[in-house]
Amino acid sequence: MLLNGKLVCYPSPVTTQLQPRWLDEDQQRIWRSFLNGVARINERLEAELRPFGLDLGEYEILVHLSESPDRSLRMSDLAGRVRQSRSRLTHTVARMESKGLVTRMACPSDRRGVIAAMTTHGHQLLVQAAPAHVESVRRVLVDPVGPEDFEALGRAMAAVVGVTD
Amino acid sequence: MLLNGKLVCYPSPVTTQLQPRWLDEDQQRIWRSFLNGVARINERLEAELRPFGLDLGEYEILVHLSESPDRSLRMSDLAGRVRQSRSRLTHTVARMESKGLVTRMACPSDRRGVIAAMTTHGHQLLVQAAPAHVESVRRVLVDPVGPEDFEALGRAMAAVVGVTD
Numbered sequence: 001m002l003l004n005g006k007l008v009c010y011p012s013p014v015t016t017q018l019q020p021r022w023l024d025e026d027q028q029r030i031w032r033s034f035l036n037g038v039a040r041i042n043e044r045l046e047a048e049l050r051p052f053g054l055d056l057g058e059y060e061i062l063v064h065l066s067e068s069p070d071r072s073l074r075m076s077d078l079a080g081r082v083r084q085s086r087s088r089l090t091h092t093v094a095r096m097e098s099k100g101l102v103t104r105m106a107c108p109s110d111r112r113g114v115i116a117a118m119t120t121h122g123h124q125l126l127v128q129a130a131p132a133h134v135e136s137v138r139r140v141l142v143d144p145v146g147p148e149d150f151e152a153l154g155r156a157m158a159a160v161v162g163v164t165d
Numbered sequence: 166m167l168l169n170g171k172l173v174c175y176p177s178p179v180t181t182q183l184q185p186r187w188l189d190e191d192q193q194r195i196w197r198s199f200l201n202g203v204a205r206i207n208e209r210l211e212a213e214l215r216p217f218g219l220d221l222g223e224y225e226i227l228v229h230l231s232e233s234p235d236r237s238l239r240m241s242d243l244a245g246r247v248r249q250s251r252s253r254l255t256h257t258v259a260r261m262e263s264k265g266l267v268t269r270m271a272c273p274s275d276r277r278g279v280i281a282a283m284t285t286h287g288h289q290l291l292v293q294a295a296p297a298h299v300e301s302v303r304r305v306l307v308d309p310v311g312p313e314d315f316e317a318l319g320r321a322m323a324a325v326v327g328v329t330d
Contacts (some may be wrong), residue, residue, distance in 0.1 A: 007222060020299055022171065026319075029255075030315060030318060030319030034261065036322065037325040037326055038322070041329075064238070083200075118303050134187055141199075141325055148317070149318075150195060153318055154191075154195030157198040157202030157203070163308075164206075164305060
């Protein structure tokens with residue numbers, strides 16, 4: 001077979017590496033828009049949570065705890081839900097504990113397990129921050145994007161999650 | 166006017182806060198898909214750049230330098246392009262300098278300005294990493310999403326960028 005005028009006898013991983021499937025101009029533009037858009041959303045949401053003394057990672061932890069029975073979760077389950085590494089989560093939860101938002105306790109059913117539980121103060125802070133946060137999500141993403149492209153965004157991200165599972 | 170059966174005389178910011186525009190179930194699902202998808206894309210791209218000794222932020226800096234005249238940019242321009250704060254960028258560029266990927270020099274036209282320039286080694290590393298990186302972007306996002314939803318994703322993110330400019 002001929003590839004760029006050179007005779008290629010054995011299509012192999014090496015051949016594939018020599019011919020990367022570069023993004024075309026439109027794909028490149030969309031990919032950069034995606035990187036930009038994600039960065040803008042993060043910046044805006046972080047900025048609008050700051051008055052509550054929270055960052056996005058902390059907010060998400062509060063949301064997941066608030067949705068769990070007894071407002072508590074094993075650290076290993078929490079790590080999966082908020083997609084943080086165990087070491088990063090330990091760091092974040094320690095910081096939240098020092099702010100009085102969560103407490104950690106030994107897991108009764110597993111001596112090595114640790115449970116993170118939301119405090120009343122943590123719950124109150126989430127209740128205070130949630131309306132502003134949801135308003136930020138609407139203003140930065142839901143409203144400007146419009147319903148059809150927002151649906152498509154959901155399908156796109158579900159496809160990404162599907163392929164990385 | 167009546168709101169939830171209560172007489173509201175003065176629609177005010179307080180009234181608005183009492184009635185947050187919560188996301189409906191579909192919007193909530195899409196928003197969480199978005200958070201998940203973005204996290205998966207980041208994890209995958211980071212993991213696949215790691216063998217080259219690069220993280221995503223460093224890779225992006227190399228791309229922007231490679232596209233600039235003399236493969237160099239003022240730090241302030243670079244910060245805008247890679248959407249990093251000046252302090253974070255300074256930190257990242259210092260790390261890249263210690264790895265021999267970039268050098269920093271005084272800006273000839275502005276005594277307080279600093280220019281970051283790509284080294285030959287930095288350029289070689291980008292050339293080595295780019296095929297694998299673009300393959301990662303395809304596998305994690307472009308291919309699974311499909312052309313129509315990918316276009317919609319581009320429109321959605323352009324709308325986000327537009328509203329946050």
